[in-house]
Amino acid sequence: MTASANRQWLLRRRPQGPVGRVDLELARSRIPTPADGELLVRIKLLCMDPTIRNFMDADPGYKAPVAVGGVIRGMVVGEVVESRDPARSVGELVWGFGEWSDYVAGPAAQFFALPTHFGHPLPTYTHALGTIGLTAHYGLHDVARVRPGDTVLVSGAAGAVGSLVGQMARIAGASRVIGIAGGSDKCRRATERYGYDVCIDYKGDTALDAALGEAFPNGIDVVFENVGGAILEAALNHLRKNARVALCGMIARYGATEPVPGPRNLWNLVVNTARIQGFLVSDILRDAARVDTALTEIDSWIRTGRLRYDLDVRTGFENVPDIFNCLFTGAHTGRLVVQIDQDRAS
Amino acid sequence: MTASANRQWLLRRRPQGPVGRVDLELARSRIPTPADGELLVRIKLLCMDPTIRNFMDADPGYKAPVAVGGVIRGMVVGEVVESRDPARSVGELVWGFGEWSDYVAGPAAQFFALPTHFGHPLPTYTHALGTIGLTAHYGLHDVARVRPGDTVLVSGAAGAVGSLVGQMARIAGASRVIGIAGGSDKCRRATERYGYDVCIDYKGDTALDAALGEAFPNGIDVVFENVGGAILEAALNHLRKNARVALCGMIARYGATEPVPGPRNLWNLVVNTARIQGFLVSDILRDAARVDTALTEIDSWIRTGRLRYDLDVRTGFENVPDIFNCLFTGAHTGRLVVQIDQDRAS
Incomplete structure (x- = not known):
């Protein structure tokens, strides 16, 4: 030593x-x-x-x-x-x-x-059996309270958390699961490997707002937000009544040398009686029963091939x-x- | 005719x-x-x-x-x-x-x-026995879920809704009820007539952020937001863990010819696991039992001189x-x- x-x-x-x-x-x-x-x-x-x-x-x-x-x-x-x-x-x-x-x-x-x-x-x-899986499970179920039939948008869809959230939303009975990711490779992985219906490339040619309008003709029930910034603003333009935004991370902010401008359309929260809820996985880590429930579910989804x-x-x-x-x-x-x-x- | x-x-x-x-x-x-x-x-x-x-x-x-x-x-x-x-x-x-x-x-x-x-x-x-009173009651209790001991911030504190929210927060057992209003006359009315502990004049000399830090040394549990814009951004800088922001109106936005910039600090919602919830009083108007409960309480507060x-x-x-x-x-x-x-x- x-x-x-x-x-x-x-x-x-x-x-x-x-x-x-x-x-x-x-x-x-x-x-x-x-x-x-x-x-x-x-x-x-x-x-x-x-x-x-x-x-x-x-x-x-x-x-x-x-x-x-x-x-x-x-x-x-x-x-x-x-x-x-x-x-x-x-x-x-x-x-x-x-x-x-x-x-x-x-x-x-x-x-x-x-x-x-x-x-x-x-x-x-x-990953799936650690804080990443717990973040996805807690954010989607406890914070966003996903319900069968919900339409779900996930940013950072090909990332560690996002890749799990899309699949968990599908397992929970979401009617439509749309991802946002940067680049065609990530988008392809989101749809081909993680089961997203559509993945929008925010670095591509299509305007994000128009793409969201097309992907969600009847609006969004749940947003699982990993990115923030312009992506959050675009999502807020398509909220449905009683929508829930789980604010997991704001990677757009990390390393930024100036404050990232906030969404100019928070008014949509009033119009749609919607909410943005921030959360940290650390809040449930000491709730052993909640953690065990989530991990047991995740383990069974891995074993039955439902979660990659x-x-x-x-x-x-x-x-x-x-x-x-x-x-x-x-x-x-x-x-x-x-x-x-x-x-x-x- | x-x-x-x-x-x-x-x-x-x-x-x-x-x-x-x-x-x-x-x-x-x-x-x-x-x-x-x-x-x-x-x-x-x-x-x-x-x-x-x-x-x-x-x-x-x-x-x-x-x-x-x-x-x-x-x-x-x-x-x-x-x-x-x-x-x-x-x-x-x-x-x-x-x-x-x-x-x-x-x-x-x-x-x-x-x-x-x-x-x-x-x-x-x-007013108190109409949509204004119901907006205050529903927003404070159902949306912000005020609890005894909470610290509460209300913008538009001398306005119709805000004047009631401050008093209702006091009745609910809030430990500290702070208002924000524009101008010394309104602020005086907020403290002298509507029972606010302190009212911050956002048109005055003091920087809003510094004034909030002084008024809430331990942070804010509940924000009842009638104004939006810079006032919401300042409030988000002082949230406590598990804070709730009831987004009632955004008067800063009405009549604006350009979109009002959004808060640059939504990250604070993650840090404090806090939420912003938009609401419309119209959502409870058809819930006759909920309306009756609120109006009966409000009537009793008026009769006992607790609500002006x-x-x-x-x-x-x-x-x-x-x-x-x-x-x-x-x-x-x-x-x-x-x-x-x-x-x-x-």
């Missing part, structure tokens, strides 16, 4: 726009020592989530920012190698909020046991910043995860 | 911005004849509602626009003078969606019996356009109503 056994990605300075190599620094430090009530976790997988970009800003919104000089934070999967809490044993697999490093120590309560009894490969617990999910597992701790940037350039297919336990010294 | 017994205000052309005399035309016509299932109502009171300005636009949103050459529409109170529906008798007092005219004929189902058993003067049924309301009753059919414009210049104190039954020929 040398002073340099723990590799870490530090924030050297706050990025403007995309993250550059010069904004981050690869450092080495001593493996941390867990305090009473804490665990030491050896990290196996780092989850590349767009929201990590937010943590690099001075005002990320809902979490404390990463300090300049501090370790970048994000969701991880790992193995307990030292436990100072009776609730967890050495050798258990856990997931939770960690760091871009080989080892992380923290309160046992911030790590959750990986539901390995479902018997899937490890990366699956970062795609993982894009990369390797190499030293490549993490470049891999992370793929989230914003679209140079990935499926949930982006970095496996770091094969290339480490110890 | 001559061909000219029915005075009417017609839309001559669609106004740009404020309504000018040149946009409207005072005409006379024959008194209409009700068809089977219809009533003929002699109008006593015309309600001056900001939303009428919307009906004058080509795209008002949630109602068909008034046609150029057509009669301006709005809420009215009147007396049934001819009934071709068994549900209503001649002499009954009713309210409903009518016209800026002496007489209106229409389906009996579009008129509601005035709850005169509460024994208040007629104009009261256009102010009426600004004007007269003169020929003055209606100028009186209507007072809504937008603020040259009125209380719910603005025009009594038209004293100056008519028949």
Whole structure:
């Protein structure tokens, strides 16, 4: 356990726009020592989530920012190698909020046991059987309250969350499931692989508003919004009476150097007695019963071939910043995860 | 019943911005004849509602626009003078969606019996015991789900709806009730007469955002939004976890010649897992039990001196356009109503 056994990605300075190599620094430090009530976790997988970009800003919104000089934070999967809490044993697999490093120590309560009894490969617990699947399930059912016959619009349709939401909406009996994605490749994947009726390419020639009018001649009941900005504004123009917008993320905002203009048509919420509801999956993570219900359903959908999910597992701790940037350039297919336990010294 | 017994205000052309005399035309016509299932109502009171300005636009949103050459529409109170529906008798007092005219004929189902058993003067049924009171009650309780201890922000605090919402929030046990209004006179009325803890003058020197931060050091649980635009954006900066924004009206939008920019900070809905819910009082008007519950409560609050309301009753059919414009210049104190039954020929 040398002073340099723990590799870490530090924030050297706050990025403007995309993250550059010069904004981050690869450092080495001593493996941390867990305090009473804490665990030491050896990290196996780092989850590349767009929201990590937010943590690099001075005002990320809902979490404390990463300090300049501090370790970048994000969701991880790992193995307990030292436990100072009776609730967890050495050798258990856990997931939770960690760091871009080989080892992380923290309160046992911030790590959750990986539901390995479902018997899937490890990366699956970062996707359909992890926070991605829970985000889709919670947002669609609890927040948007999808009902049979609803018409559903999902932005970021080929993304990790969006690809699941479209399929879950179909399973819930939606009458029409339309996606929005950037580029013809993503759109093709949305319809051919994730079962969307239609996927609108917002980078294509068609005006988004006109395309939505054609796709939803009778309007939209549910919007699952991953993007925000102009896409949200266009969606609000086609709301049906009592429509529900689940506001999951606003990727259009991440890394923006100026505030993204808001929708000019919130009046449509009054006209259609509709609502926009923001949510965070962290709100249900400690509701073990709700989580278990969702995961059990998701597992059965995977086993019966009704739910497809795609993982894009990369390797190499030293490549993490470049891999992370793929989230914003679209140079990935499926949930982006970095496996770091094969290339480490110890 | 001559061909000219029915005075009417017609839309001559669609106004740009404020309504000018040149946009409207005072005409006379024959008194209409009700068809089977219809009533003929002699109008006593015309309600001056900001939303009428919307009906004058080509795209008002949630109602068909008034046609150029057509009669301006709005809420009215009147007396049934001819009934071709068994549900209503001649002499009954009713309210409903009518016209800026002496007489209106229409389906009996579009008129509601005035709850005169509460024994208040007629104009009261256009305010606290009418759609204004129901809007405040429904928006605060059903939409915003106010709870004891909540901190509450109300824009348009000295307006008809806002003046009631502040008092109802207090009755519901809100811990802090803050208003926003334009001008020191309105703000004084909000605190001295309608019981607001503080009223922020958005036309004053103080920056709205800073004033909200001072008024709500721990954030806002409930926003009752009558105005929209910059006021909504400022409010969203101070939301608490699980905050609820009831979107009642967006007066900042009415008469605007360009779309009003939307809030740039909808991200705060995600951060705080908060929601914006649009509503229309028309959605509960046919729920007789819900309406009766609300009106019975409101009547008891009036009788016990817990709820104050102010009426600004004007007269003169020929003055209606100028009186209507007072809504937008603020040259009125209380719910603005025009009594038209004293100056008519028949």
